[in-house]
Amino acid sequence: MKQGGATLLKDVYVKFYGRSGNRYDILRTAEGEYNRATNNLSTPGAVELILNAPKLPSQRNGTLGGSEEKFLSPAINGQSVVIKTSRVSSRDHSKFVESDNAVRFRLGDVSGSARGLSYTAGEGEIVLKKDVKAVFQSSQNRHGTLPIQLSASRLRYDNNGKKVQLWGPVEVRQRNRTVTAEQGVLSLNSHNRITAILLRGKVHASDQTPKQQLSLRAEVLRARLDPENGQLRRLVADGRVRGEFVQGGTRTRFEAHETQLDFSGPGQVPANGKAMGQVRLTIFQPKRAETPPSESEAFGGRVSREELTTQAVRFAFRPGGKSLREAETLDSGTLVLFPENSKGGRRIVTAHKFLMAFDSASRLKTLRGTGGTHIVFQPSPTASGEGPSITSAKQLLAVFDPANEMLRSVTQWGDFRFRHNNLEAAAGQARDLVQKQLLVLSGHPQIWDRTTRAQADQFVLHIESGTAEGIGHVQAVHYDPQKGSSLPTNVVADRMVADRNSQVVVYEGHVRAWQGTDVVESSRLEVYKNQRRVSSGSPVITSLLQPASAPLAAVGGKQAEPGSRPATICADRLNYFDEGHKALYSGHVVLKTQGTKLRADRLEVYFSRNTGLNDSQIERAVAEGHVLVTQPERYVKGNRAIYDAKEGEIVVTGGPPAIYDAEKGYSSGQRLTFYIHNDRVLVDGGPNSPTVTEHRVAQ
Numbered sequence: 001m002k003q004g005g006a007t008l009l010k011d012v013y014v015k016f017y018g019r020s021g022n023r024y025d026i027l028r029t030a031e032g033e034y035n036r037a038t039n040n041l042s043t044p045g046a047v048e049l050i051l052n053a054p055k056l057p058s059q060r061n062g063t064l065g066g067s068e069e070k071f072l073s074p075a076i077n078g079q080s081v082v083i084k085t086s087r088v089s090s091r092d093h094s095k096f097v098e099s100d101n102a103v104r105f106r107l108g109d110v111s112g113s114a115r116g117l118s119y120t121a122g123e124g125e126i127v128l129k130k131d132v133k134a135v136f137q138s139s140q141n142r143h144g145t146l147p148i149q150l151s152a153s154r155l156r157y158d159n160n161g162k163k164v165q166l167w168g169p170v171e172v173r174q175r176n177r178t179v180t181a182e183q184g185v186l187s188l189n190s191h192n193r194i195t196a197i198l199l200r201g202k203v204h205a206s207d208q209t210p211k212q213q214l215s216l217r218a219e220v221l222r223a224r225l226d227p228e229n230g231q232l233r234r235l236v237a238d239g240r241v242r243g244e245f246v247q248g249g250t251r252t253r254f255e256a257h258e259t260q261l262d263f264s265g266p267g268q269v270p271a272n273g274k275a276m277g278q279v280r281l282t283i284f285q286p287k288r289a290e291t292p293p294s295e296s297e298a299f300g301g302r303v304s305r306e307e308l309t310t311q312a313v314r315f316a317f318r319p320g321g322k323s324l325r326e327a328e329t330l331d332s333g334t335l336v337l338f339p340e341n342s343k344g345g346r347r348i349v350t351a352h353k354f355l356m357a358f359d360s361a362s363r364l365k366t367l368r369g370t371g372g373t374h375i376v377f378q379p380s381p382t383a384s385g386e387g388p389s390i391t392s393a394k395q396l397l398a399v400f401d402p403a404n405e406m407l408r409s410v411t412q413w414g415d416f417r418f419r420h421n422n423l424e425a426a427a428g429q430a431r432d433l434v435q436k437q438l439l440v441l442s443g444h445p446q447i448w449d450r451t452t453r454a455q456a457d458q459f460v461l462h463i464e465s466g467t468a469e470g471i472g473h474v475q476a477v478h479y480d481p482q483k484g485s486s487l488p489t490n491v492v493a494d495r496m497v498a499d500r501n502s503q504v505v506v507y508e509g510h511v512r513a514w515q516g517t518d519v520v521e522s523s524r525l526e527v528y529k530n531q532r533r534v535s536s537g538s539p540v541i542t543s544l545l546q547p548a549s550a551p552l553a554a555v556g557g558k559q560a561e562p563g564s565r566p567a568t569i570c571a572d573r574l575n576y577f578d579e580g581h582k583a584l585y586s587g588h589v590v591l592k593t594q595g596t597k598l599r600a601d602r603l604e605v606y607f608s609r610n611t612g613l614n615d616s617q618i619e620r621a622v623a624e625g626h627v628l629v630t631q632p633e634r635y636v637k638g639n640r641a642i643y644d645a646k647e648g649e650i651v652v653t654g655g656p657p658a659i660y661d662a663e664k665g666y667s668s669g670q671r672l673t674f675y676i677h678n679d680r681v682l683v684d685g686g687p688n689s690p691t692v693t694e695h696r697v698a699q
Contacts (some may be wrong), residue, residue: 108192249286269321532578601625
């Protein structure tokens with residue numbers, strides 16, 4: 001007993017039952033000074049504080065056996081919280097206990113240290129004031145799970161709510177994994193084992209190994225642990241989530257409102273996950289050594305960056321969590337492929353759903369789009385005059401070469417559509433061979449622009465050169481916008497090549513072109529749209545109409561029949577010029593009409609105005625070089641001939657011209673005019689070429 005009402009006690013036990021008597025906390029120390037007036041206690045030495053201590057048999061009956069108290073520590077189970085410190089003082093009738101000295105504690109599978117504590121007896125609440133450090137090591141750990149280390153500036157344990165409040169800076173570490181935050185909450189079960197961790201405020205998580213690095217930032221991070229073995233099972237990040245994953249030179253960044261990662265196995269490796277809310281996934285491919293790009297790479301075949309945006313995406317890791325295996329969007333998304341070379345253009349791919357497959361180094365291997373797909377190829381700004389090309393289809397499959405980050409091909413099928421500048425196309429399927437810069441259309445493909453529509457077994461669009469190649473059973477229709485409602489020109493061939501830049505269309509193999517009843521046949525036909533010219537360097541046959549000749553009295557009383565007459569022209573080469581409405585035939589030219597053949601080296605045919613090659617009527621024709629006109633019973637030779645289709649007359653000059661008639665004999669002069677519908681012949685002489693006529697006289 002001391003002055004002032006203090007009492008010095010030895011082997012001190014203080015029991016706290018809480019406000020409602022439902023608690024059983026114990027404070028014990030070797031020596032303490034007790035103030036009877038205030039019921040406050042102060043201790044000069046070590047103190048042990050036990051929260052939720054187990055009750056001994058005598059205590060369950062409401063009695064206290066002093067000898068039994070000495071065996072209290074061995075009876076402590078997982079539900080108890082054990083705290084050791086020194087120099088403790090109490091106040092407010094021992095309702096509050098405090099110490100500013102070093103603290104050691106054990107809370108289920110968590111043990112650690114701090115500096116300073118306060119204990120609220122009525123609530124069973126413990127506050128560790130600063131420098132909190134703890135280690136979580138499950139007592140049920142059968143697989144060697146690494147311990148979790150935790151540090152905080154302050155800790156509060158709520159024995160009733162089974163919550164541990166942490167004030168920052170908070171750090172949670174497990175070997176290579178580290179998480180920091182401004183504050184946190186640990187949730188405990190009835191055995192004080194951690195079941196969940198909640199971290200708030202500038203959360204930063206990282207996982208660093210020699211082969212890969214993972215970094216995650218968010219406002220809130222929730223972790224769910226298996227209380228039996230302490231293994232991490234799920235992480236959920238909320239609030240402007242940003243992350244980065246680096247492996248083998250490939251860097252992946254992601255952003256979302258919420259991200260979830262599920263872990264498996266004793267190694268607590270990532271198994272699968274999900275990101276939701278304005279998700280942005282960006283994959284950066286490693287830069288190569290400075291080497292000259294190939295032709296396909298210069299065009300943009302090698303991808304340096306892939307950027308996916310969607311509202312939700314689900315992803316899965318390979319066994320062992322070493323790399324991404326696949327990712328699937330749960331909503332419509334947009335993927336942008338950026339070329340490594342600035343000369344190339346980027347591709348913007350949209351789909352109702354994406355499924356991406358990755359190789360063992362987390363590099364994109366295939367991309368599948370379903371439910372309606374759309375691709376916009378945006379050329380480089382340096383490509384002057386080039387607009388975007390747009391394709392769409394129900395599904396697509398893009399194949400990458402992970403070894404060099406090249407986009408190999410993009411296949412789209414199901415109601416495929418294509419549009420680039422004025423060119424459009426449709427097909428059942430299209431395959432974009434990116435490295436070869438080819439777009440191959442199959443399945444009843446068609447292409448068209450404002451003047452031409454064509455279909456074939458297959459079309460190959462050469463993206464860089466701007467040409468379209470039709471292969472097999474080509475059928476094309478040409479429209480002339482300058483002629484309004486005139487009949488279109490139809491063409492069939494084995495093959496066609498259309499050049500967008502030069503506006504030249506070349507048809508090859510069994511070419512047949514017609515407009516109305518006018519037909520051109522050849523093995524090759526070239527259409528020059530800008531020049532409004534048609535040319536053929538191969539033998540050609542042209543079937544045309546010419547007006548009926550004027551009725552003339554014929555020998556024997558016959559007259560020319562009314563109506564248009566067909567004419568056929570064969571030659572080695574053809575050039576038709578819309579300007580001037582003329583066609584130039586050359587090489588072994590033969591004009592056939594109404595029983596008359598006109599042969600020459602060259603033939604210029606002039607058509608009636610406001611008509612063209614395939615909707616025309618012959619107005620006149622000029623033949624030159626080795627001219628020979630033949631009819632039954634007679635023929636005419638000369639160097640030049642002018643054919644008037646309406647009058648049905650041919651004027652032959654040069655040579656001098658001569659006519660040979662089986663009945664009337666031979667005639668020649670300076671100019672010879674004869675009519676193809678009768679046997680009338682006019683022979684004009686001149687000073688240098690007098691008229692000569694020879695008749696056969698019967699003997």
